[in-house]
Amino acid sequence: MAEKKQKQKRRRPDSDDESELPFKNILKPDPAILETLKQLVLATNPKSSAAASSSSSSKPLTLSDLNLSAKCREVSDLSLSSVQSEIETQILQIAHSILSGNGFAFQVPSRASSNQLYVPELDRIVLKDKTTLRPFAHVSSVRKSTITTKILALIHQLCLKSIHVTKRDLFYTDVKLFQDQTQSDAVLDDVACMLGCTRSSLNVIASEKGVVVGRLIFSDNGDMIDCTKMGMGGKAIPPNIDRVGDMKSDALFILLVEKDAAYIRLAEDRFYNRFPCIIVTAKGQPDVATRLFLRKMKMELKLPVLALVDSDPYGLKILSVYGCGSKNMSYDSANLTTPDIKWLGIRPSDLDKYKIPEQCRLPMTEQDIKTGKDLLEEDFVKKNPGWVEELTLMVKTKQKAEIQALSTFGFQYLSEVYLPLKLQQKDWL
Amino acid sequence: MAEKKQKQKRRRPDSDDESELPFKNILKPDPAILETLKQLVLATNPKSSAAASSSSSSKPLTLSDLNLSAKCREVSDLSLSSVQSEIETQILQIAHSILSGNGFAFQVPSRASSNQLYVPELDRIVLKDKTTLRPFAHVSSVRKSTITTKILALIHQLCLKSIHVTKRDLFYTDVKLFQDQTQSDAVLDDVACMLGCTRSSLNVIASEKGVVVGRLIFSDNGDMIDCTKMGMGGKAIPPNIDRVGDMKSDALFILLVEKDAAYIRLAEDRFYNRFPCIIVTAKGQPDVATRLFLRKMKMELKLPVLALVDSDPYGLKILSVYGCGSKNMSYDSANLTTPDIKWLGIRPSDLDKYKIPEQCRLPMTEQDIKTGKDLLEEDFVKKNPGWVEELTLMVKTKQKAEIQALSTFGFQYLSEVYLPLKLQQKDWL
Numbered sequence: 001m002a003e004k005k006q007k008q009k010r011r012r013p014d015s016d017d018e019s020e021l022p023f024k025n026i027l028k029p030d031p032a033i034l035e036t037l038k039q040l041v042l043a044t045n046p047k048s049s050a051a052a053s054s055s056s057s058s059k060p061l062t063l064s065d066l067n068l069s070a071k072c073r074e075v076s077d078l079s080l081s082s083v084q085s086e087i088e089t090q091i092l093q094i095a096h097s098i099l100s101g102n103g104f105a106f107q108v109p110s111r112a113s114s115n116q117l118y119v120p121e122l123d124r125i126v127l128k129d130k131t132t133l134r135p136f137a138h139v140s141s142v143r144k145s146t147i148t149t150k151i152l153a154l155i156h157q158l159c160l161k162s163i164h165v166t167k168r169d170l171f172y173t174d175v176k177l178f179q180d181q182t183q184s185d186a187v188l189d190d191v192a193c194m195l196g197c198t199r200s201s202l203n204v205i206a207s208e209k210g211v212v213v214g215r216l217i218f219s220d221n222g223d224m225i226d227c228t229k230m231g232m233g234g235k236a237i238p239p240n241i242d243r244v245g246d247m248k249s250d251a252l253f254i255l256l257v258e259k260d261a262a263y264i265r266l267a268e269d270r271f272y273n274r275f276p277c278i279i280v281t282a283k284g285q286p287d288v289a290t291r292l293f294l295r296k297m298k299m300e301l302k303l304p305v306l307a308l309v310d311s312d313p314y315g316l317k318i319l320s321v322y323g324c325g326s327k328n329m330s331y332d333s334a335n336l337t338t339p340d341i342k343w344l345g346i347r348p349s350d351l352d353k354y355k356i357p358e359q360c361r362l363p364m365t366e367q368d369i370k371t372g373k374d375l376l377e378e379d380f381v382k383k384n385p386g387w388v389e390e391l392t393l394m395v396k397t398k399q400k401a402e403i404q405a406l407s408t409f410g411f412q413y414l415s416e417v418y419l420p421l422k423l424q425q426k427d428w429l
Numbered sequence: 430m431a432e433k434k435q436k437q438k439r440r441r442p443d444s445d446d447e448s449e450l451p452f453k454n455i456l457k458p459d460p461a462i463l464e465t466l467k468q469l470v471l472a473t474n475p476k477s478s479a480a481a482s483s484s485s486s487s488k489p490l491t492l493s494d495l496n497l498s499a500k501c502r503e504v505s506d507l508s509l510s511s512v513q514s515e516i517e518t519q520i521l522q523i524a525h526s527i528l529s530g531n532g533f534a535f536q537v538p539s540r541a542s543s544n545q546l547y548v549p550e551l552d553r554i555v556l557k558d559k560t561t562l563r564p565f566a567h568v569s570s571v572r573k574s575t576i577t578t579k580i581l582a583l584i585h586q587l588c589l590k591s592i593h594v595t596k597r598d599l600f601y602t603d604v605k606l607f608q609d610q611t612q613s614d615a616v617l618d619d620v621a622c623m624l625g626c627t628r629s630s631l632n633v634i635a636s637e638k639g640v641v642v643g644r645l646i647f648s649d650n651g652d653m654i655d656c657t658k659m660g661m662g663g664k665a666i667p668p669n670i671d672r673v674g675d676m677k678s679d680a681l682f683i684l685l686v687e688k689d690a691a692y693i694r695l696a697e698d699r700f701y702n703r704f705p706c707i708i709v710t711a712k713g714q715p716d717v718a719t720r721l722f723l724r725k726m727k728m729e730l731k732l733p734v735l736a737l738v739d740s741d742p743y744g745l746k747i748l749s750v751y752g753c754g755s756k757n758m759s760y761d762s763a764n765l766t767t768p769d770i771k772w773l774g775i776r777p778s779d780l781d782k783y784k785i786p787e788q789c790r791l792p793m794t795e796q797d798i799k800t801g802k803d804l805l806e807e808d809f810v811k812k813n814p815g816w817v818e819e820l821t822l823m824v825k826t827k828q829k830a831e832i833q834a835l836s837t838f839g840f841q842y843l844s845e846v847y848l849p850l851k852l853q854q855k856d857w858l
Contacts, residue, residue, distance in 0.1 A: 164661075220661060264595060269592075404600070408602055
């Protein structure tokens with residue numbers, strides 16, 4: 001204890017030895033990097049002057065702007081009362097059909113992958129317009145049409161009460177009928193498609209797991225939340241996007257982080273104070289709440305989104321779910337996806353560029369390599385030549401690395417060198 | 430469809446039919462229930478007058494108060510500078526040992542289950558005082574002693590910088606040495622034990638997943654957080670308990686919820702405004718951050734803790750981890766556990782009492798039944814006759830049920846009838 005502090009120069013841990021940190025010496029002063037970021041915001045949103053919560057809107061491309069040969073089905077956010085009257089309309093039609101002797105059947109949009117289409121102009125998967133008949137008076141569909149009716153009744157009840165429930169709650173209202181939760185979950189997506197609304201319009205929510213911290217103010221169920229004042233833990237992303245509003249921000253970009261560990265590092269270092277940004281993570285696989293929240297931020301604040309994910313096929317896959325949707329919910333892709341996410345890092349080419357030591361790289365498994373090759377065939381990868389090049393390199397070198405691998409240069413290398421340099425060099429794809 | 434709904438009293442959703450809801454009719458007015466809760470607070474904390482963040486302390490029993498035959502080892506929260514000087518002391522001793530020709534070895538406390546002890550007076554598992562020698566000059570321990578030295582050096586570095594990192598970060602500082610993360614993780618626990626401090630004192634944190642909402646104000650890394658103003662998403666529980674402080678509350682109890690879905694229901698209904706409480710969940714398995722946070726609330730606010738878990742062996746197991754610790758971190762049980770948690774529900778006897786329909790109960794698997802029987806042998810269950818009775822009933826009926834099963838009576842049955850009635854009837858064990 002006695003000789004504690006004075007030795008510090010001699011026994012300095014190696015990661016403190018700044019001259020040896022790769023690239024630390026080429027970092028410019030922060031104002032120069034900030035200037036780069038301001039240009040990025042301008043490029044992202046030409047009409048708005050600098051960053052701010054702007055209401056200007058250069059109308060984004062929609063499905064109807066395109067002259068597609070196939071007809072496509074898309075859903076939109078509906079108010080509770082619209083959902084309610086949509087349900088009532090459908091039930092009235094069915095009652096009419098029964099009374100006129102034509103029986104009881106639902107027209108259900110097909111959500112099969114044969115009915116899906118990747119639209120490069122929109123950079124997301126959409127659903128084509130095939131539907132299937134679900135008659136009550138047929139042994140193969142009598143259960144499913146009964147389940148559909150029950151779900152419609154339950155959603156109607158949620159509209160009347162104006163409350164949110166989880167899929168699990170729905171299942172438990174009639175276990176005998178649903179038998180297992182996959183059945184009520186599947187019909188729930190059918191119902192959203194039938195009614196032409198998003199699943200969140202149905203007031204059925206998934207459990208949230210994302211967190212957000214940084215230069216963002218928003219309202220959650222009427223409470224104003226200032227995400228610069230959320231300590232290190234951050235604010236839990238609300239499960240119900242319809243009660244989120246009034247977003248304001250002076251950030252220059254949104255930093256989308258795959259994993260919790262990197263998020264914690266950036267939150268503790270208050271990275272958002274050095275480079276004004278909003279930091280968000282779903283802690284792994286993107287959940288619906290985080291995807292909706294990210295999209296809402298991007299749309300309302302018109303900020304560029306930079307993604308920090310592991311350098312492995314799953315990192316890219318996660319990026320793709322945020323960016324162009326999952327096949328499972330393609331009917332809702334317009335509302336769930338965030339266009340134009342930039343791949344900041346960790347990219348396969350970073351491994352050599354940043355001299356990540358061999359022992360911090362992991363060999364890819366057979367499954368990893370297969371997933372990587374499959375991704376190379378996906379439209380959303382193919383349309384970005386830079387991504388193709390990176391992914392090809394990954395599959396060729398058969399090496400992957402986690403964001404955490406940067407800790408080999410010291411715990412704060414991520415926030416103090418890697419990210420600032422990435423920003424300075426506009427090193428995103 | 431035709432003959433479906435009108436049988437049910439003419440299309441009114443059944444859960445709206447309040448007279449039919451089990452026990453709704455015996456609910457007393459809220460002020461009567463609040464009176465019950467005030468008595469509970471007084472019983473929990475006889476010295477404090479009503480609920481408030483009180484600083485009075487009826488000194489809790491500690492290990493040293495007991496005259497145990499076996500000597501026990503416990504750790505405590507140490508400041509960063511104490512951890513630092515403790516490390517320096519150990520290294521100096523070792524240097525001295527080397528210089529005097531006795532070689533280089535660590536004395537490492539054993540964390541094996543043979544060295545663990547359940548102390549009924551404290552209601553938690555503690556570690557006995559056995560240690561093992563870890564010499565550098567022996568082929569079987571040369572790697573482990575090298576790893577131990579490296580971890581000590583890294584922790585020393587964290588102390589100097591005053592930052593927090595994750596276990597994953599630690600691992601990546603020297604992948605070649607650690608080989609896989611289980612090795613660095615295990616030595617990290619050894620090091621905490623050796624230094625006599627908690628793992629959180631080492632500034633190594635686990636990723637957080639808990640959330641809190643309700644009548645609590647606290648500071649997170651210097652920011653004041655009001656948990657009544659956190660919307661429906663709630664506040665993410667900070668990963669680093671040492672930066673949490675200034676807890677204030679006018680709650681009458683803490684409601685510990687196993688699962689996210691129930692948490693969401695209670696947060697949306699703002700249950701904490703009707704019955705002043707703090708609602709906390711780790712969304713499943715308790716993580717270290719949530720356990721530390723719960724304990725801190727209980728200790729500083731002196732509030733009773735009521736637990737709402739699934740009626741299955743895992744629900745009870747989760748309760749036990751909060752209550753008396755996990756075997757893996759028994760050396761730290763004093764700091765991680767929250768004494769005297771009451772089992773509010775869903776209890777096996779509730780299934781019949783609340784008339785949960787057969788189809789909402791699930792049959793227990795062979796594994797469930799085995800886990801249940803094993804739990805009956807555990808000391809922490811045996812010391813509570815009410816728990817033994819409930820668990821015996823569960824194993825006998827071979828039935829389990831989730832909290833969500835209450836949705837069968839309507840989505841808000843949990844917040845509007847079940848919980849208020851539980852509180853009114855003081856129905857906890």
